[in-house]
Amino acid sequence: MKKLIALLVLVLIGIQFIPVERTNPLVVYDIDAPANIKTVLKKACYDCHSNETEWAWYTEIAPLSFLTVKDVNEGRGHLNFSEWGNYTNKLGQVKNEIWEEVREEHMPPWMYRVVHSDAKLSQEEKDILRNWAMDK
Numbered sequence: 001m002k003k004l005i006a007l008l009v010l011v012l013i014g015i016q017f018i019p020v021e022r023t024n025p026l027v028v029y030d031i032d033a034p035a036n037i038k039t040v041l042k043k044a045c046y047d048c049h050s051n052e053t054e055w056a057w058y059t060e061i062a063p064l065s066f067l068t069v070k071d072v073n074e075g076r077g078h079l080n081f082s083e084w085g086n087y088t089n090k091l092g093q094v095k096n097e098i099w100e101e102v103r104e105e106h107m108p109p110w111m112y113r114v115v116h117s118d119a120k121l122s123q124e125e126k127d128i129l130r131n132w133a134m135d136k
């Protein structure tokens with residue numbers, strides 16, 4: 001048992017040396033939306049869906065760092081509020097998807113909500129998001 005724990009500790013130390021890249025690329029075109037919408041998106045979505053990620057302290061520690069970097073890269077790939085110009089031709093569809101994910105409570109992901117309590121949206125915040133998403 002002691003050997004196993006020692007091995008585990010060594011592995012945990014070892015993986016800290018695996019390089020991970022926490023990037024914040026330039027903001028190309030921040031979303032056009034009223035201030036109250038942006039406030040909600042910023043606190044609940046921007047960490048994974050923008051180039052303005054606030055990398056929390058725990059994202060410095062492997063293996064959490066691997067998981068968060070993967071989430072952010074994947075999230076940006078699906079939807080990036082810092083590249084809003086890419087969606088000009090399909091704004092209605094993108095806004096629909098945003099509302100769908102929030103309505104079904106897929107987004108923000110529950111694990112993120114556990115750590116970021118302010119990312120749990122109130123009914124009022126959901127209502128203003130819905131009204132914005134429906135208004136095309």
Ligand code: HEC
Pocket residue numbers: 041044045046047048049070071072074075078079097098099101102107108109112
């Ligand atoms: C912790 C990171 C994280 C946060 C915070 C987050 N997302 Fe996501 N989001 C992801 C990842 C990863 C994916 C891609 C995988 C998936 O669909 O689950 C994704 C996918 C999406 C998609 C695309 C779904 C599809 O089927 O293509 C939408 C739309 C979306 N998120 C909206 C939001 C909105 C709106 C918020 C804030 C209310 C939000 N997300 C917060 C990580 C996040």
